[in-house]
Amino acid sequence: MWSDFFTTSVIVATLASAVRFATPFLLAALGEAVGQRSGVLNLGVEGVMLCGAFTAYYVRLNPSGWGWAGGMATAILAALAVGLCMGLLYAWMTLVMHAEQGISGIGIFLFGLGATDLLFQKQVGVPLPISGLRPIRIPLLGDIPHVGDILFNHNVLVYLAYVLVPVITLMVNRTTFGLNIRAVGETPEAADTLGVNVNLIRLGAILIGNALAALAGAALVMNTNIFQQNLTAGQGFIAVALVYFGAWRPGGVMAGALLFGLVSSTVLQLKTLGIVSGAASALTAMAPALLTIVVLVIVSRRIGQPSALTRPFDRNA
Amino acid sequence: MKRNPIGVLLALIAALALLASACGSDDGADSADEVDSGDTAESTSAESSASAGPLRVGIVAPSASNDLAFTQSIVDAVNAVAGDRELDIAVTDGTFIVEDAAAAIRGYAADGVDLVIAHGSQYGGPLQEIAPDFPDTAFAWGTAVDTFGLPNVAAYTVRADQGGYVNGTLAAQLSESGVLGVVGPIEVGDAKLYVDGFVAGAKAQDPNVTVNVNYIESFSDVALASEAATAHIQNGADVLTGTAQMVVGATGVAGPAGALWFGTQSNQTPLGPDFVVASQVYHWEVVLSEMMAEIDAGTFGGEVYTLTLENGGLVIEFNDGAGADSSVIDGAQATIDGIIDGSITTSDG
Known part of the structure; x- marks a missing residue:
């Protein structure tokens, strides 16, 4: 039975599935990592993902109804716009009103869950399929045996997610904006004395985080070609956990997302091939979450979070 | 007295979130309006009887009423029955959380609904506790084959x-x-x-x-x-x-x-x-019709009904x-x- 799993085709399919599976987690976690590096925790990632997912789905559901604007790019841009709007709302709550970040994030989550549920029921009703993003095989790279199928035959949002890893790494570590993000996340008072506009930097980080969370929702919809109430099913919370898993570094976040995706896709393959079934099947289904908890426990003992995480900044205080 | 802006904000967010969540998951009255808005509404209002009045039916189900799957099957069925007899229908859907479903089941019973349909095998535990408190209410539970020996609980299942x-x-x-x-x-x-x-x-x-x-x-x-x-x-x-x-x-x-x-x-x-x-x-209308006929005759439960190709x-x-x-x-x-x-x-x- 196990020999069925250890065949080239199954292993290639499992690894390709892991890359695809990890994409929404990676996008959302990258954005959350940027936000947390600036000192802002957003537990509302799940709600923003849902809003982004519903927006992309709604635009794609009836593309002709939107005229020239009913294309794929419009759906993704609309999701991004919704993410930015939710980012502005969250920034107002946390930066202007200095609301407690944990509670505010849960409020955003509940709002996203309820709003998309309501909008779906009233505006859509039956979960009809849409035409999502098709895989694009990258010329030359996609022809490399096995590796091409694993890494270079995915839709554009999958590629974008992985391209964003070095981009965000460079932004955080090599740009003035990134330096300021780290500064306001560690010692906002010191950054302020050096002339850094703490809240403006945090606003930028929040907007990046929310835009990527909404994009993660759009990626989920474009991969599954469907929307349903609570589509994300906890993925946003797992993305927050992956930020800790990755020690607030884009590379670490990617490693965590890929590990989570790999365990999930391996479990799926094992069950699909009938290698695990019955009680073992139920137990293996817990493996991804269990692994995340174990690694979080280990990582959290070794690495400290940004010093000013969840701490609001008020220069007049 | 100085007003705390954070407190005001949190209260606003909580209210907004609760409002959105409540609207999203459809409470009974809201869903009833929706379910009743089609042909059913016409039949129920047109056949309004002065004597016994419509049979009041409350459905509690785990997912959305239009999920093209388990929940929709029972909602469609009750609406189909409403084409043949007078029904006053309310739906509470999206109750994946059993505690939420239990609250809805108890709420319908307390409101005097005649037949409460607990559409989910996971609802058996709360139903076993709630049903004895409302002996004049008929409860239907499925998919299941156990009536807990209670005279006001019927079970329904499917082959x-x-x-x-x-x-x-x-x-x-x-x-x-x-x-x-x-x-x-x-x-x-x-x-x-x-x-x-x-x-x-x-x-x-x-x-x-x-x-x-x-x-x-x-x-x-x-x-x-x-x-x-x-x-x-x-x-x-x-x-x-x-x-x-x-x-x-x-x-x-x-x-x-x-x-x-x-x-x-x-x-x-x-x-x-x-x-x-x-x-x-x-x-489900096949067994629901039988069930409602039994309720009309004064029998509120004790039976197990099964959907088959034969019936x-x-x-x-x-x-x-x-x-x-x-x-x-x-x-x-x-x-x-x-x-x-x-x-x-x-x-x-």
Whole structure:
């Protein structure tokens, strides 16, 4: 039975599935990592993902109804716009009103869950399929045996997610904006004395985080070609956990997302091939979450979070 | 007194979130308005009787009323019954959390609803506690076969294996690769019956066919169902099936991948007009009509009702748009007849 799993085709399919599976987690976690590096925790990632997912789905559901604007790019841009709007709302709550970040994030989550549920029921009703993003095989790279199928035959949002890893790494570590993000996340008072506009930097980080969370929702919809109430099913919370898993570094976040995706896709393959079934099947289904908890426990003992995480900044205080 | 802006903000957010959540999950009255807004409303208002009044029915179900699966099957059925008799219908859907469902069940009973339908096998525990407190209310629980010995609890179940068997024979004939894929939720209840029936039907049709079954251990994870379907296709499956409300994730990838799909619970043709071949549809109205007649006669429970192909509670609805070979579809009727006359055994169930 196990020999069925250890065949080239199954292993290639499992690894390709892991890359695809990890994409929404990676996008959302990258954005959350940027936000947390600036000192802002957003537990509302799940709600923003849902809003982004519903927006992309709604635009794609009836593309002709939107005229020239009913294309794929419009759906993704609309999701991004919704993410930015939710980012502005969250920034107002946390930066202007200095609301407690944990509670505010849960409020955003509940709002996203309820709003998309309501909008779906009233505006859509039956979960009809849409035409999502098709895989694009990258010329030359996609022809490399096995590796091409694993890494270079995915839709554009999958590629974008992985391209964003070095981009965000460079932004955080090599740009003035990134330096300021780290500064306001560690010692906002010191950054302020050096002339850094703490809240403006945090606003930028929040907007990046929310835009990527909404994009993660759009990626989920474009991969599954469907929307349903609570589509994300906890993925946003797992993305927050992956930020800790990755020690607030884009590379670490990617490693965590890929590990989570790999365990999930391996479990799926094992069950699909009938290698695990019955009680073992139920137990293996817990493996991804269990692994995340174990690694979080280990990582959290070794690495400290940004010093000013969840701490609001008020220069007049 | 100085007003705390943070407190005001938090209160505002909490109120907004609660409002959105409450609207999203449909409380009874809101859903009742929606359910009643179509033909049902016309029939109920037109037939309004001055004597006994309409039978008040409250439905508590785990997913959305329009999920094209388990919850929709009971909502459609109650609406179908409302075409024949006067009903006042309210729906509380989206109660995946059992405690929420328990509150809704108790709320309907306390409001004087005549028949409370707890549509989910997971609701048995709370129902067993609540029903004795309301002896004048009839409770129906499904899919289940246990009435807890209570005189006001009826159970209803479905021989989902029968339609699963028919779908399985069809799938085995239509598959070119000889590999079929099943996306199941958790290995319990009518989901297990359906999957077991599907496997038995496929194997009876073609002993060499491979049926890969994947229970994803979730009734609601659409993304996981999508990846499970992808895994099936990558392993050679060209015909898929699945049960429970998360299968929309599987159908979302089946069609674009060129695979055929067989549905169950509700007619799933809208999910893929060009690739959903057939659906086993639950017509709960068959047992609901019996149940309501018993309530009219003063018997509030104690019975176990079962949907079968024989009693017309199960119907295989075909979709011509899928382009399946018509001779294969025609042959399905012989299988259905065989199950009805007992010459074909679908499972031990």
